[in-house]
Amino acid sequence: MAQKIKLSTIAESLGVSTATVSLALRDSPLVAAATREKIKEQSRALGYIYNRRAASLRTSRSGIIGVVVHDIQNPFYAEILKAIESELDRSSHTFILSNHYDSVEKQRNFVETLLQLGGDGVIMSPAIGTPREDLELAENNGMPAILVARSVENLDLPTYRGDDSYGISLATNHLIGLGHRTIAMVGGTDQTSTGRDRYQGYVNALKKANIPVDPALRIAGPRSKQGGFEAAVHFLSLPQKPTAAVCWNDLVAIGFMNGIARAGLMPGRDISVTGYDDLEEAAIATPGLTTVWNGQSEVGRLAARALLDKLSGSHEPDGIHLIKPEMRIRQSTAPLHRS
């Protein structure tokens, strides 16, 4: 690195102006084809590196899009991210990822950093307890925001997520249809819209089947494999002896099945288990996990599209867009048999 190569370096070496070089490199028809080629050639030869911060300072567009979710390692979000990525890739946007681990502060820091970098837009799955000011911060500074997977009350931002209430009722109905009557709900929290919706879907399905709702059958909290694993102990000690469990998501369900298996019972035969999300892993779990597809790929794709549309000026309607979940039946659920 003898010295930084910049537009003017190329310009001088060729005896033209920097304006010409700038235009040529961006394929402007304002510069003659021959000159354009010569410039591009020279740029390559010198190993020129485009300085985005300078450009962005001038144009006030950075090509950066931020994405912040609870935990990118969580396969559910990972699948959303993958969809976002592939949608964004073809539009030459760079994206910056971050976890907030449900820390409002971490999330705010991220949004602020993004603003400092001149981010063009942000896609977020808001942390639990996000105050509206934090979300408005982005919008107020000219950085459009799109929400995924979770919504925030009283805030009119475009939101894409699965229809949780409907989805979980699919799973619950499936178990009821198999003859189960004592059905536990394992995992989840009331602190997110998702949590409330899912619990509501479970309650609704039971009520519709005239099954009394017993709050003791709700094991709230777990949202990870580890959590599901630990919940199994609690589950097996319940006096009501449930025969089935509707789990918060696939991770909880898989951990839960492992916990059940550790206790010498066989999930799918002794206890029926449903998951939620239909992660890739659900199909290869033992037994194969009956679950509900939550539309991750659609959520990601649509959210990215919506943001790109907004950036290019078209005004998408705000509000919540629900993706319809679908049932995926495998071996972890079976008809109730008396023991």
Place this chain on the structure above:
Amino acid sequence: MAQKIKLSTIAESLGVSTATVSLALRDSPLVAAATREKIKEQSRALGYIYNRRAASLRTSRSGIIGVVVHDIQNPFYAEILKAIESELDRSSHTFILSNHYDSVEKQRNFVETLLQLGGDGVIMSPAIGTPREDLELAENNGMPAILVARSVENLDLPTYRGDDSYGISLATNHLIGLGHRTIAMVGGTDQTSTGRDRYQGYVNALKKANIPVDPALRIAGPRSKQGGFEAAVHFLSLPQKPTAAVCWNDLVAIGFMNGIARAGLMPGRDISVTGYDDLEEAAIATPGLTTVWNGQSEVGRLAARALLDKLSGSHEPDGIHLIKPEMRIRQSTAPLHRS
């Protein structure tokens, strides 16, 4: 957003110069304490947002650090990332993540984008087949690079990774010690240094125990749960009837155990299985997975530290730093018993 608030906005509103504001906001002792406070107060009141690209244009430091690995969704890399993140967090650096999915092109694009953004440094786990020019590209443009998890031949970049050959021999020896003689190696590829090292470790351990090495016992390829799951079929059809499997990593091992279980056999009793990495998941798998801790957290921490040190001027020695793996024995391995 009536109008963008910038340094000059604050300056004018207070009747001072932009220079004073700039210095005050960065706690320079050059500006009187009283003025400093007044300026900070006003900055907060107006909702000023620091423009990093402008600053970075002048200072040529961006505070951005890039990290590119094979797949951030892979828990092995996720654990490394977590360690990097926590190390970087306390130094007010923003980091940008990317997967390369072992595509050299995707990786090169990332490095180039990072250069355009003025990245201060990059931590990478190089894609299979990365040519040295691609790695030198970063260094040549003043962006120091640190390697993790994989090394590249004939290139003197600081590298942090586990001692694969030693680690896999730990696992192999453990199985040999339990009486196993026909031991398969499931997964991995010869195209990475890691792959070659692990296979070598396996071969060495067998040789030392005077067990003939049978190439047919190597099921090369799988590196994911799905891959491990599918490899189980192949494994069970081997004419040599192996009684144990040394798996490429925990993911392969878990998938493999699921595959074995699907066939009606019980991993840990009928077939002994070892993993590699000691992911969080290994402990809660059924049965608990015997595996080798690969030092992910150390790798991440040390790599981040090394980069930060380099950025602050101190000259760390280049070359490969090996982290010593450790055995973690659980229930997926058991003494050989004749059936």
Place this chain on the structure above:
DNA sequence: AGGGGCCTTAAAACCGTTTACTTAAAATTT
């Protein structure tokens, strides 16, 4: 009273691109 030193703030150059405006040359029209 004049000058040296210190503290605080101001002025101005600079970072690398983009872009509106201008100019020069070439091509076309009359």
Place this chain on the structure above:
DNA sequence: AAATTTTAAGTAAACGGTTTTAAGGCCCCT
């Protein structure tokens, strides 16, 4: 051949900070 249009390239002013250098005001000293 002069006038006009088209095309190609150059000029210079932003963009929003940082940083070096200089200047103004005040106190203290001899």
